[in-house]
Amino acid sequence: MIQYKEVELPILSIVTGAAGELGQDVCRRLLDEGHNVLAILRPGGRKLREFNLPVPVTSIEIDFSNTPSLEDLKAAIESSVRLDRFKKINIVHTAGSFSKEKLPCSQSHLDMWQRMFNIHCVSLYGLVNVLLPYLSKIRQGCIVGVSSNLVSRVNMGTTAYIASKAALEATIKQLAYELGYLNIRCNCIAPGYFPSGLSEGLSKEKQNDLVNNTPLRRIATIEDIGNAILGLLSDHTGWVTGQIITVDGGNTIGF
Numbered sequence: 001m002i003q004y005k006e007v008e009l010p011i012l013s014i015v016t017g018a019a020g021e022l023g024q025d026v027c028r029r030l031l032d033e034g035h036n037v038l039a040i041l042r043p044g045g046r047k048l049r050e051f052n053l054p055v056p057v058t059s060i061e062i063d064f065s066n067t068p069s070l071e072d073l074k075a076a077i078e079s080s081v082r083l084d085r086f087k088k089i090n091i092v093h094t095a096g097s098f099s100k101e102k103l104p105c106s107q108s109h110l111d112m113w114q115r116m117f118n119i120h121c122v123s124l125y126g127l128v129n130v131l132l133p134y135l136s137k138i139r140q141g142c143i144v145g146v147s148s149n150l151v152s153r154v155n156m157g158t159t160a161y162i163a164s165k166a167a168l169e170a171t172i173k174q175l176a177y178e179l180g181y182l183n184i185r186c187n188c189i190a191p192g193y194f195p196s197g198l199s200e201g202l203s204k205e206k207q208n209d210l211v212n213n214t215p216l217r218r219i220a221t222i223e224d225i226g227n228a229i230l231g232l233l234s235d236h237t238g239w240v241t242g243q244i245i246t247v248d249g250g251n252t253i254g255f
């Protein structure tokens with residue numbers, strides 16, 4: 001059970017993909033800002049104890065590729081955290097998976113399509129469903145999804161990934177519309193390439209091309225991407241909802 005912090009505004013941030021490169025960075029910085037963090041990890045995947053987080057973090061393991069029932073999801077979350085103790089609840093959905101198959105759409109596999117949609121989009125539906133009764137009472141929260149700047153272009157071999165991220169973006173916009181009256185802001189970031197396990201394998205030559213086609217003339221750091229998430233969670237963006245914020249150094253403006 002999470003040991004929540006007695007601060008003026010106890011905030012719970014639920015982070016999916018928390019052991020990922022981006023997820024870790026976001027967890028660390030949320031902890032620094034005084035948030036309570038519930039980390040959602042992939043069963044059999046990386047564990048938080050492998051990382052040097054400033055305080056111990058409560059974690060649960062959920063495989064989003066095999067969509068859990070809403071009952072199981074609710075039980076897993078409610079047994080690890082007293083949701084009624086918080087005055088603000090955020091969801092930061094960084095969990096993601098990328099198929100390295102690189103098959104054209106017509107040859108790609110059905111189970112991969114299902115996996116992509118489950119991990120990127122259906123998972124968020126489940127989390128919102130479980131948390132909504134609490135969010136409805138406290139009327140303070142933010143949802144931030146992590147899409148990709150690939151959604152705005154065509155790219156051979158990644159249709160299921162791109163389509164499922166597009167579905168995530170659409171879901172976030174719908175949620176912004178539906179939950180606005182509860183003071184729940186819902187936004188997405190759409191990062192470009194940043195170095196991580198998920199994106200490994202981009203050749204030096206392709207990285208140089210990327211730098212040359214990016215107005216800010218460098219490769220993103222994880223912190224660049226985390227900054228955008230932290231910004232969307234903060235009160236400085238209190239009037240921003242239903243937006244997809246591209247975070248790619250300007251790469252997609254067609255420079």
Ligand SMILES: NC(=O)c1ccc[n+]([C@@H]2O[C@H](COP(=O)([O-])OP(=O)(O)OC[C@H]3O[C@@H](n4cnc5c(N)ncnc54)[C@H](OP(=O)(O)O)[C@@H]3O)[C@@H](O)[C@H]2O)c1
Pocket residue numbers: 016017018019020021022023040041042043044045046062063064065066093094095096097119146147148149190191192193194195196197198199
């Ligand atoms: N890196 C890029 O260039 C790039 C660009 C645009 C968008 N993105 C998006 O950014 C987000 C973070 O990615 P990253 O680059 O930080 O990669 P990452 O390190 O691989 O992080 C992805 C996280 O998602 C988790 N995950 C994967 N499958 C899961 C499942 N079935 N159930 C639950 N969790 C699962 C992973 O678990 P494990 O730790 O156990 O593997 C990992 O913690 C992703 O949504 C990705 O699509 C990345």
